[in-house]
Amino acid sequence: MRDCFVTGATGHIGNVLVKKMLEKGYRVTVLCLPNEDLTPLEGLNVSIIYGDITDRDFVMKSIHEGQDVFHLAAAIDIDDGGKDVYDKVYKINVEGTKNIVDACIENKARRLIYTSSVHIIEPVKDVVLKEPDVFDDSKIFGNYSKTKTIATKYVIDKSREGLIDAVVVYPAGVIGPFDYKISEMGQVVLDYLNGKLAGYVKGGYNFIDVRDVCDAIINAGEIGKSGEGYILSGTECSIKEMIVCLNTVLKRKKLPPKYALWFLKMFAKLSNAYYKARGKKPVFSEFSLYTLNANANFSNKKAVENLGLKTREVIKSFKDAVDWFIVNKKDLINFNKIKDYEPNQNISLN
Numbered sequence: 001m002r003d004c005f006v007t008g009a010t011g012h013i014g015n016v017l018v019k020k021m022l023e024k025g026y027r028v029t030v031l032c033l034p035n036e037d038l039t040p041l042e043g044l045n046v047s048i049i050y051g052d053i054t055d056r057d058f059v060m061k062s063i064h065e066g067q068d069v070f071h072l073a074a075a076i077d078i079d080d081g082g083k084d085v086y087d088k089v090y091k092i093n094v095e096g097t098k099n100i101v102d103a104c105i106e107n108k109a110r111r112l113i114y115t116s117s118v119h120i121i122e123p124v125k126d127v128v129l130k131e132p133d134v135f136d137d138s139k140i141f142g143n144y145s146k147t148k149t150i151a152t153k154y155v156i157d158k159s160r161e162g163l164i165d166a167v168v169v170y171p172a173g174v175i176g177p178f179d180y181k182i183s184e185m186g187q188v189v190l191d192y193l194n195g196k197l198a199g200y201v202k203g204g205y206n207f208i209d210v211r212d213v214c215d216a217i218i219n220a221g222e223i224g225k226s227g228e229g230y231i232l233s234g235t236e237c238s239i240k241e242m243i244v245c246l247n248t249v250l251k252r253k254k255l256p257p258k259y260a261l262w263f264l265k266m267f268a269k270l271s272n273a274y275y276k277a278r279g280k281k282p283v284f285s286e287f288s289l290y291t292l293n294a295n296a297n298f299s300n301k302k303a304v305e306n307l308g309l310k311t312r313e314v315i316k317s318f319k320d321a322v323d324w325f326i327v328n329k330k331d332l333i334n335f336n337k338i339k340d341y342e343p344n345q346n347i348s349l350n
Contacts, residue, residue, distance in 0.1 A: 002026045002221075005063055005109075007053055007100065008072030012174060012183045013115065015040035017070065017214040019178075019349055022046070024218065031062065031073070040180040053096035063103040068221050071100045072115045076184075077143040086143045093147035098154055105164050112166040113221045116152040118206070118231060119145035121170065123294035130299050131170065131229045152229075159227040167224035169217055172233040172298055176210040176317045177324030177347045182332075189321050192246050194334040199257045200239045203292030207242075208234030209317040211349060212310060219307040233298035234311040242318070249319045250341060320347050 004021055008014040009030035021028050022045060029047040032038065038048070051058040053073055063069055075092040077085055097114070104112045121129050122139045135153035137146040152168060159166040179186040185207070191197040216232050224230065237245075243255055303309035323343035326333055 003064075003067050004028050004070060004221075005031070005067045006070045006072065007031045008074065008115075009046075010036060010038065010040045011072060011181060012179050012186070012210055013171065013213055013217070014072045015180060016178050016210050016349065017072070017217055018044060018046060020211075020214050020218060023349070029067075037180075040178070053099055054091050056099045056102075059099040059103045060106060063100070063107050063109055065108040067109045069100065069104050069109050069112045070115070070217065070221065071097065071112060074115075074148065075144070086147075089143045090147050090150075093144070094150045094154070097151035101155055101158055101164060101166070104166075105158065110165065111221060111226075112155065112164055113217060113224070114152070114155045114166060114168045115217065116155075116168050116170050116229070117145070117148050118170045118172045118233065118296075118298055119291070120149040120152055121231075121298070123296070125295050127295070128297050128299050129231075129295060131231055131302060156227065156229070165226045167220045167226060168229035169213075169220050169303075170229055170231045170298075171213050172206040172208050172231070172296070174210050174213055175207050175314070175321055177320045178210065178349075179321065179324065180328075182329075186321065186325070188242075189246065189318065190325055190329075190332060192243065193250070193322055193325065193338065194332075195337045197243075197256055200243055200255075201258065201289070201292065202239075203289075204236060204238035204241065204296065205292060206233045206236050206296040206298050207314055207317065208232055209312050209314075209320075212312060216303055216307045216309045219309075224307060228306075230303040230307055230309075231298050231300050232303055232309060233300040235314045236296055237314055239292065242314075245315045245318045246322070248315060249322055250338065320344070323347060 004026050006014060006018055006028060009018050010032065018028055018030060029049060031049055031051060033052060034050045049062060051062065053059055073096065075089045077089045101112065120140060121132050135149050137149040140146050140149050155166050155168055158164045173185060175185050213232050220230060300309055324347050326343040327345055
């Protein structure tokens with residue numbers, strides 16, 4: 001039986017990953033912050049320890065010999081605040097990851113599987129983007145992406161030095177059900193479902209279902225090559241195509257108006273402040289506008305060939321996300337907007 005240690009287990013990828021691990025018969029220990037909402041793990045046969053990845057002494061005592069360590073915990077900063085925000089994100093994403101890596105080395109963990117992001121790949125125009133060999137945060141935009149780049153370099157360097165058996169995965173835009181904490185894309189789906197997405201903008205991204213990501217992460221732990229990284233990408237989809245998908249699911253016909261990109265960029269900072277003051281995630285932040293108009297032509301060939309990555313149709317992921325929100329987040333749904341819609345009540349993990 002595999003003995004697994006998971007950080008970030010209550011997140012969108014994390015909670016699905018844990019559920020799939022338990023289905024495979026893994027023994028799972030999850031690291032959660034004190035007072036963290038454990039709803040995503042409710043009823044699961046997992047051991048829970050409470051602490052913080054930035055507490056080096058704690059991390060050193062928590063990882064044990066022979067464990068497979070799945071490190072997913074991260075701070076996501078989509079509004080790119082000032083130095084104070086960067087320092088906070090750096091502490092979690094870089095120092096926290098270094099603590100995990102060093103504890104794996106010190107305590108002889110069997111393998112580390114680190115969830116990075118395609119955001120660390122320089123989006124050079126008009127090329128097919130592949131797994132990076134060089135990690136240069138000066139060429140990357142945004143606090144989250146820069147800090148994940150630095151952290152990924154640390155993982156890869158230690159692996160190539162022969163100090164740790166580590167595999168890295170680079171997920172693209174993750175969508176789908178079981179989105180308890182409401183991810184950035186989940187918020188977009190919710191807003192459109194509730195009739196609150198007033199418009200859309202030029203651009204798009206590469207989307208992959210959370211369940212397909214988790215299958216590949218598990219396979220990375222079992223058959224991934226140490227020192228290697230694997231892009232977990234799916235379907236390139238424009239924002240307009242995404243809305244058409246949601247219209248198909250919800251049986252709607254009209255598209256919202258298209259906003260001028262220059263107009264949204266001009267007001268992005270004000271939008272960030274507005275949403276932050278209300279405790280919500282902005283739909284069009286500086287980071288999201290940059291991302292939506294950057295190259296998202298990511299090749300998943302390596303993961304398909306080496307990890308058996310399989311990806312489902314994007315419309316299936318959006319439908320399952322819509323249905324899951326309606327069934328599990330009733331307090332966030334305006335049912336007047338979906339009077340005649342009948343959601344699937346039982347969303348599969350597979």
